[in-house]
Amino acid sequence: MTAPLEGRTAIVTGASRGIGLAAAAGLHAAGANVVLTARTREAAEAAASTVGERALGIGAHATDQTRARACVDRTMETFGSVDILVNNAGTNPAYGRVLSQDHARFAKTFDVNLWAPVMWSQLVVEAWMQANGGSIINTASISGLAPDPDLGLYGASKAALIFLTQQLAAELGPGIRVNAIAPGVVRTRLAELLWKDHEPEVAGRIPLKRIGEPEDVAAAIVFLAAPSSSWITGETLVIDGGQRLGATIPDVTAADFRAGDSAGDRT
Template structure:
């Protein structure tokens, strides 16, 4: 890791001349991160399965003076992941920052009622998909001599989310994969970190925030529901030089919800 030479805020936190890939960038947390990276000066690849949704995010970034490319990619499909990385590098000349954010949660209920298909789908996207993106991107990060990998985990990966057993296990796996890769890649100046959001008001978590009892608990413990932009600052920090000596960590962004144990 390079020691810091200029510690002015503009130097610490800017992403000028950096290329960032954000999966699940068409809405919610991924969109907030992609927009924040573009504002910090990065060229941003915004990916998700549906090209129309991801294209409108890229169009908005470009219209605001940023530089963005939309790519359709199902991150549970290795061939599509490989093609996405190749296109990103061809378009912007390299890759510096990878944000694994696209995830799925097909099972909400008792873990004992879970099917093999639900286990397979969740792990294919949330764990093997994250790994595929990292593995395909790594030669390009290594070529740069530096790199940042940011994996979107969840507080459910630290303490189990109720009725979300498979999802929680997949997020715990994301945290362990983050730490394993951080250890492996530290000497090559690649930092691998995770973010663990609490309850953020997005399409993904509708089953949570549409539950009045749960929302009341969140309001009592964390003051309010989280919003996608609440993740922008920490994602920018972990992508920037400001975090060059932070590796293998999990930053919880939950407004204090889980202080003292699972909510």
């Protein structure tokens, strides 16, 4: 088995659990050294210890520039490069209608979901990627692609993150690729409100008939980090089991095919 990311180093923000932890594990399995961040050092170190030998946990709130800089510096000292940045830390303190929100919830949502990816990108580009190239992956959401009754402000921040991905891809090519992923409902703590008490109903509305697992999303992150995606930039890869299609259509039967044939015969 080849290790496409051997010798590369990745920082994954918000990696103590959920999608970030699965991404860190996936990148590590693909050969990368991995730095995992979380708001506390304890949570980050505990998560890193589950990932493997080439994993380091660092406490850094996603919007704390001093801690972020210290994290990038420590990554450079420990592993000698920062080839991959996964801007994964995200928050949603603003569940409900947009006009019921206040400035504090707006500011927190946009600080963590949009400003942090800008700031972490600045730091890794300056420290390594400008001279050596790299891949930046932003964790957006299908909430950023279409309105949702209760996720409007969060969705607006993710829509802006999708645009930021395109903008940075245009600004940072050819050496640095910038892509986003847009997951649907994934089994994590952040999204519990969306699935925990009614999983069968949610799964039933998804063409692939299940909610996502963090590993489903991690696989896409590894792909966008790896050389196999070297001609992809500015894209947003949806990983949602078809949820975004908005409808499931009952199984096609043999009779449906016969009906189609006879319709064809009539023309």
